[in-house]
Amino acid sequence: MGFKKFATKDLDIKSVYHLLISGISPRPIALVGSMDNKGSSNLAPFSFFNAFGANPPIVGFSPALSGRTGLPKDTLLNIKETKEFTISIVNSYMVEQISLSSCEFDRNTDEFIKSGLTKIESKKIKPYGVLESYFIMECKLYDIIELGSKPASGNLILGEVIHFHVAESILNDNNQIDPYKLDPIARNGGNWYTEAKKGLFELKKPKNIGIGFDQLPVSILNSELTGNELAKLASIEKIPKYYLEKNLEKLSKEQLIMEIKDKIDSNEIIIAWNIVLHLQKTYE
Numbered sequence: 304m305g306f307k308k309f310a311t312k313d314l315d316i317k318s319v320y321h322l323l324i325s326g327i328s329p330r331p332i333a334l335v336g337s338m339d340n341k342g343s344s345n346l347a348p349f350s351f352f353n354a355f356g357a358n359p360p361i362v363g364f365s366p367a368l369s370g371r372t373g374l375p376k377d378t379l380l381n382i383k384e385t386k387e388f389t390i391s392i393v394n395s396y397m398v399e400q401i402s403l404s405s406c407e408f409d410r411n412t413d414e415f416i417k418s419g420l421t422k423i424e425s426k427k428i429k430p431y432g433v434l435e436s437y438f439i440m441e442c443k444l445y446d447i448i449e450l451g452s453k454p455a456s457g458n459l460i461l462g463e464v465i466h467f468h469v470a471e472s473i474l475n476d477n478n479q480i481d482p483y484k485l486d487p488i489a490r491n492g493g494n495w496y497t498e499a500k501k502g503l504f505e506l507k508k509p510k511n512i513g514i515g516f517d518q519l520p521v522s523i524l525n526s527e528l529t530g531n532e533l534a535k536l537a538s539i540e541k542i543p544k545y546y547l548e549k550n551l552e553k554l555s556k557e558q559l560i561m562e563i564k565d566k567i568d569s570n571e572i573i574i575a576w577n578i579v580l581h582l583q584k585t586y587e
Contacts, residue, residue: 316370316455324350325492329499332490333364334401336389336415337381338430344422345377346414346433348393348401350490351457360464361445362390365457373454377410379447382460386444387428390462391436394486395498400435401488426466437485439468513538520583526560532567536576543573545580556586 311319324330333352337345352364366376382388393401397420404418415422421434425441432439442462450457473484482503489497516524516537523533554562559582566575 320370320455321492324490328491328495329489329497330491332393332401332488333362334391334393334404334433334436335364335366335378336391336430336432337378337387338385339381340384342429343411344413344415344431345381346404346418346420347376347378348405349378352390355461359445361461362440362442362464363459363461364390365450365459367455367457368451368453370455373452373456375458379458379460382444383447385429387430388442388444388460388462389425389428389430389432390440390442391433392438392485393488394435394437395488395500396486397433397435398488398496423468426468428465432468437470437473438480440464441466441468509538511540513540514542518542520579522583522586523563523579528560528564528567532564535567535570535572536579539572539576542580543576545577545584548577548581551578551581556582559585 309318309322314322330350331352333349335347335349337347339345347366349364349366351367353362355361355363366379368375378388400418400420404414404420406417408414408417414420415431415433422431423434423439425432428441428443432441440462442464445461445463448459448461450459469480473481475481483500485500487499489499491497514537516533519533519537523536528536551559551562559578563575563578563582566572566578
């Protein structure tokens, strides 16, 4: 695989920004509700956003200074004033309204009204959440880390979650969130977004400490198996004992590799390993 290399010092701000948002994607979207000291509401989406710990529960997002003027966003100013905010998770039923809320309205404009989204009162703080969201967090300011003072510089806002609002309709019988029903939307580069429920898959964690790639036979490491397929073989706790299957003796090396692929694909890892061991004994 060939790579085109870029030194950030040789790029302008716009180019760096587009590489970041296109390469680091998809990103979850925090729809942040804030309020100034006079009680005026603000609502804005941010995709430089994630969770950073559970004890205490910390979430963070970064409202960058304007790339054109270097001025701070209303969200940053409000949170500096009141030290509290809400984060509502965006779903597919509100994407156009979220896009509308991202416009650079005047300081005193209420984006809830402009976007047609509904305010829901918080339990512990003053800023509102978004009723159309299935998952809302009330947050107290934990810290603000200023990452620069130039246009497009970030301001990492860390908040401690003090209250959750979770729609009953998205919870399963164990009170866990169903990812299909949460229906989160994520941000990519340019005008692209991701509808998460259309690309969901389940990947179970290894039940034990795997043997690792370094314990795989050379013939398999150098074969046509993909990294994902090799990882499944390397995730077992120990290499199983080999037992002879007469039907394997009739197969060529290429056919054995295809058999291994088929068994891995159907999660018959022990059988796949037996074919691997046969391949090793026969061709190494």
